[in-house]
Amino acid sequence: MAKKQNKNYRKNNDILEKQCNICLMWFSCNSEYFYINKSNKTDGLYPYCKKCASNKVIEKYKIDPEQYKKRAKKQHEKSPEYFAQKHKKYWNKNKEKASQRARDFRKNNPDRISKYSKSWKKNGAIVKNILKILVLIVDYC
Numbered sequence: 033m034a035k036k037q038n039k040n041y042r043k044n045n046d047i048l049e050k051q052c053n054i055c056l057m058w059f060s061c062n063s064e065y066f067y068i069n070k071s072n073k074t075d076g077l078y079p080y081c082k083k084c085a086s087n088k089v090i091e092k093y094k095i096d097p098e099q100y101k102k103r104a105k106k107q108h109e110k111s112p113e114y115f116a117q118k119h120k121k122y123w124n125k126n127k128e129k130a131s132q133r134a135r136d137f138r139k140n141n142p143d144r145i146s147k148y149s150k151s152w153k154k155n156g157a158i159v160k161n162i163l164k165i166l167v168l169i170v171d172y173c
């Protein structure tokens with residue numbers, strides 16, 4: 033998992049930019065565009081941009097929802113208070129960004145949404161919560 037990606041950096045007017053290894057777009061190399069990954073010793077960020085990270089989570093969830101439900105549940109059981117607090121903090125801090133992201137996603141992926149909405153309707157709030165938690169897990173790791 034820990035691949036070297038030194039060639040994925042460039043300087044643009046003195047601003048360090050980093051290339052997402054999924055969509056291959058260039059973004060400023062900071063936590064505004066990339067999720068924080070403490071185990072990455074190079075820049076402390078994930079190799080893919082935030083947009084790709086959430087797509088990845090959703091794709092993975094689609095492939096194996098049970099594994100993700102289990103993982104979220106386990107994490108929740110391990111430290112419900114910490115988790116709830118962090119969750120609350122995260123959403124208060126990122127409410128606008130997150131809902132904007134959700135709006136963008138809906139706008140950019142109408143076909144996907146209609147595909148998902150069937151199962152979302154079935155599982156309702158549970159799935160929505162799990163997606164929230166998954167985004168959070170991406171932030172944790």
Ligand SMILES: [Zn+2]
Nearest residue numbers: 052055081084
């Ligand atoms: Zn990307």
